[in-house]
Amino acid sequence: MNLKNTQLVGRSLSKWLISSGLIIALLFLIDLLFIEDTLLTPFQEFHRCSKPIRDESTGITYRLDLKTGKAYAVDKEGNLASFDKDTGELRPLGPQRKNWIVVPEGLIYTHPPISPLYAFFIPALSFKILLPLSVVFLFLVLSVGIRRVSIVAKTATVLIFLLLFSIFIRASFAWLRHGFKEMGTEFLVYENEDVIFDVPKVGNIFEFLQNYPEKIPSLSLHGSHFPPGYVLLLRGIALLGGCSDMTSIKAHIGLFGWIILILGSTAVIPLYFITRKIFDSEIAFAAGLIFTLVPNSVIFGAVSMDLLFAALALWPVWFLLKALDNKGSLLYSFMAGILLALSTFLSFSGLVLYLFMFLLIVLRMSKERFLLCLRAAIFTGLGFASVVAFLRVAIGFDFLETFLKARELESRLMSNVAAHFHKKSISELWLYTTWGNLLAFAIFTGFPIIGMWLRALFKGISAGFREMKASLSFLVATFVFVLIIGVSGIYHMETERIWLFVTALVVVAASGELSKSRLQDFQRKILYLVCGLLALQTILFESLLFTIW
Numbered sequence: 001m002n003l004k005n006t007q008l009v010g011r012s013l014s015k016w017l018i019s020s021g022l023i024i025a026l027l028f029l030i031d032l033l034f035i036e037d038t039l040l041t042p043f044q045e046f047h048r049c050s051k052p053i054r055d056e057s058t059g060i061t062y063r064l065d066l067k068t069g070k071a072y073a074v075d076k077e078g079n080l081a082s083f084d085k086d087t088g089e090l091r092p093l094g095p096q097r098k099n100w101i102v103v104p105e106g107l108i109y110t111h112p113p114i115s116p117l118y119a120f121f122i123p124a125l126s127f128k129i130l131l132p133l134s135v136v137f138l139f140l141v142l143s144v145g146i147r148r149v150s151i152v153a154k155t156a157t158v159l160i161f162l163l164l165f166s167i168f169i170r171a172s173f174a175w176l177r178h179g180f181k182e183m184g185t186e187f188l189v190y191e192n193e194d195v196i197f198d199v200p201k202v203g204n205i206f207e208f209l210q211n212y213p214e215k216i217p218s219l220s221l222h223g224s225h226f227p228p229g230y231v232l233l234l235r236g237i238a239l240l241g242g243c244s245d246m247t248s249i250k251a252h253i254g255l256f257g258w259i260i261l262i263l264g265s266t267a268v269i270p271l272y273f274i275t276r277k278i279f280d281s282e283i284a285f286a287a288g289l290i291f292t293l294v295p296n297s298v299i300f301g302a303v304s305m306d307l308l309f310a311a312l313a314l315w316p317v318w319f320l321l322k323a324l325d326n327k328g329s330l331l332y333s334f335m336a337g338i339l340l341a342l343s344t345f346l347s348f349s350g351l352v353l354y355l356f357m358f359l360l361i362v363l364r365m366s367k368e369r370f371l372l373c374l375r376a377a378i379f380t381g382l383g384f385a386s387v388v389a390f391l392r393v394a395i396g397f398d399f400l401e402t403f404l405k406a407r408e409l410e411s412r413l414m415s416n417v418a419a420h421f422h423k424k425s426i427s428e429l430w431l432y433t434t435w436g437n438l439l440a441f442a443i444f445t446g447f448p449i450i451g452m453w454l455r456a457l458f459k460g461i462s463a464g465f466r467e468m469k470a471s472l473s474f475l476v477a478t479f480v481f482v483l484i485i486g487v488s489g490i491y492h493m494e495t496e497r498i499w500l501f502v503t504a505l506v507v508v509a510a511s512g513e514l515s516k517s518r519l520q521d522f523q524r525k526i527l528y529l530v531c532g533l534l535a536l537q538t539i540l541f542e543s544l545l546f547t548i549w
Contacts, residue, residue, distance in 0.1 A: 058088040114545070116436030117443065118494045122546035124176050129543060132172040136293070136535045139165045140528060143289055158281070159269055162288040166265035166301075169292055173542050174261070174302035184257020186303050186549050188250060193221040195305070196256065198231045199238050200245050208232075210396035213405045225410045227402060229346035230305050257303045264307035267504060268292060270314035275508045277321045278471050286527050287511040291504060293534040295541050296444035300497040304549040309347045310501035316340040316380075317505070320357050323376045324364050325470070333376045337383020344384075348403060349501065352490065354384070356481045356505065363473035414492050430489055437495045438486045444496035444541070445503045448533045452510035453478070475509040482506070497549060 049063035049072065062073040062083040071083040073090060081090040113120050143161070171180070178185060187196040197220045202208045208215070209228060216224050223231055237259050238244070241252040249256070268288045276284035291297055301307040316339040323332035336357070344350025357380065365373040391397040411426075418426050442450050456475055482502060485491065491498060514527055 055083075055085065055088065060088065060090070116440045116493060117496055117545070117547075119496075119541075119545040119547045121544060123544050124546070125543055126176075128176050129539065131175055132169070132539060132542075135168050135172040139168065140289075140531060143285075155281075158285055158288075159272060162268045162272060162285070162292065163265060165289070166268045166292045167262055170261055170265060170298055170302045173298050173538065176542055177546070180254075182254065182257075183261065184253040184255070184303050187256060188253060189548050195220060195223045195226065195230045196234055196249065197246065198223040199234050199243075199249060202231060202235045205232065205235070206395060209391070213398055213401040216402070216405050216409065221413075225406050225413075226347060227345050227399075227406070228397075229342075230308075233308075233346075260303045260305065260308060261301075264301050264304070264311055267297075267301075267307055267311035267314060267500075270311070270318050271504050271508060274314060274318045274321065275511055277318065277325070278474055278508065279512060283511050283514055286514050287507055289527070289531055290449065290511065290534065291507045293531055293538060294444075294446045294449060294503055294507060295534070295538045296496050296500055296503055298538045299444070299542055299545075299547055300500060300549045302549070304497060304500070305346075306497050306500045306549075309343060309349065310504055312339070312346060313343040313350060313353050313501045314504055316343065316353070317357060317360075320360060320376065320380060321470070323380075324361070324373065330375065330379050333379035334383040334386075336376075337380040337385070338387055339383075340380070341384045341387035344399075345387075348406065349498070351403075352485055353501065354380075355484065356477060359477040359480055360473060363477055364470070426489070426492070433489065433492050434487050436493050437491055438482070440493065440496040441482070441486075441499050441502070445506060446534045446537055448530045448537075449503075449507060449510050452513045452530070453506050456510060456513050471509075471512050474505075475512065478502075478505050478509045497547070 049065055052061045052063060054061050060073050060083060062071045062085075064071055071085055073081055073083040075081045075090045075092060081092045083090055143165075171183075174183060187194050201215070201219065212228050219231075234256065237256050238249060240259075241248075241255045243249045243252050268291060271291055272284045272288045274284075275287040297307065316336040319332045319336035319339060323329045323336060340350055340354060340357070343353065358377065361373045361377050388399045391399060415426055418424055418429055453475075457479055460472055460475060485499075485502075486495075495502075
């Protein structure tokens with residue numbers, strides 16, 4: 001590569017890093033100047049403890065500090081307390097110690113997470129880091145050969161490679177925190193709070209769905225805020241493993257973890273098709289590599305149910321793009337609506353995703369394409385409504401009542417959280433949650449990706465958006481979508497995990513920057529530079545931060 005091309009690489013990289021750095025710095029500055037309680041919180045204390053020990057006389061389960069020998073347990077109010085083994089008395093550690101977490105390794109932390117992230121500074125530095133490093137290096141080396149033939153190779157070959165890459169990457173990074181046998185123990189961190197604790201409550205599936213709105217208040221903390229899709233999926237895994245109660249579920253928790261990891265990793269398949277539809281097969285392959293290495297895709301993609309939602313939620317986007325490019329195909333539009341409804345059966349974020357799809361339709365609309373886009377919007381809605389109607393008529397599941405009940409419980413919970421921890425109402429914390437949402441999402445999406453995304457957007461603005469092609473409309477739709485859901489108040493933090501489906505959309509939009517180069521050598525170097533930077537950020541985050549999922 002000659003000097004001119006080298007300078008071109010340097011200038012492009014500088015723009016990406018500067019633009020991403022500026023946006024992150026701006027959000028942090030706003031945090032510092034205007035928003036309270038969002039800066040790094042200093043350590044209070046932590047304890048490396050034993051596995052749970054049950055006191056037979058009191059029935060209290062406690063853990064011993066391996067250094068001091070002191071015992072710690074959780075009182076009835078859910079606060080961390082010291083436990084006197086002689087008297088059986090629990091002594092609360094005080095209001096400043098209400099932030100605690102118990103992880104499978106037997107570690108109790110009593111300091112708040114690093115706001116605005118839901119992450120605890122718990123380093124896990126050891127030689128185990130060599131495994132994810134080796135996997136990243138091996139697959140990136142192999143990808144060179146796959147990439148060269150990505151244009152002519154069979155689609156199945158490329159997808160199998162990307163899927164294996166996704167599975168091995170997530171498994172190797174998850175191994176940093178626990179062994180392969182303990183995959184899925186994240187579900188058990190908070191006793192009776194995760195959806196998995198609702199599995200024994202399902203019973204007859206049809207009766208469970210018919211009475212779901214009434215059952216919601218009796219479900220776990222997380223289960224009461226979601227449609228029944230997740231718990232039914234976990235119930236299916238339980239039946240596969242012969243699990244009938246929580247004891248057997250805990251004994252086979254690895255089965256749950258590995259299946260969720262594999263299913264979530266399939267998100268790279270619709271992402272590939274979406275990117276290929278907008279650009280070409282080579283850029284689609286690059287987008288698949290990039291998404292597999294994005295920090296939140298790796299860190300939260302092992303056993304988090306959010307990547308599982310993304311794996312399903314990306315399919316309606318692809319079908320909608322097919323509809324908009326096939327003379328408003330009614331079949332593709334209808335399928336987009338059906339798949340959107342199925343994804344909403346997992347998470348109500350499916351309703352939010354419809355906003356993105358609507359933005360795509362509007363941005364592609366013109367005088368010549370007005371009827372085409374209108375038909376796409378109508379038949380997508382009809383596809384969604386047909387699934388809701390079928391579930392209501394055939395099974396008796398009331399989607400609307402479920403949504404209203406879950407929304408009511410979530411609003412009540414968040415109001416209590418705001419009052420308890422911040423002494424404010426949810427509306428008074430709007431600025432806090434808005435900037436927290438955007439900042440957490442930007443950090444975990446990865447600095448190189450945010451830089452590429454913003455650079456593409458700035459170029460579109462400077463060009464005046466003169467021609468709204470498919471790639472440009474997708475780019476603008478992602479930006480407007482992120483902005484709207486960020487300020488809407490729908491989400492209250494943890495967007496670094498919950499917005500995994502949004503990260504996938506941003507990766508597709510940002511990947512267009514790789515298609516601007518006329519120099520194949522330049523494009524290849526930039527791609528692997530981005531992948532390397534993402535891998536480095538992901539390794540640092542996974543090694544230093546404990547995020548539960």
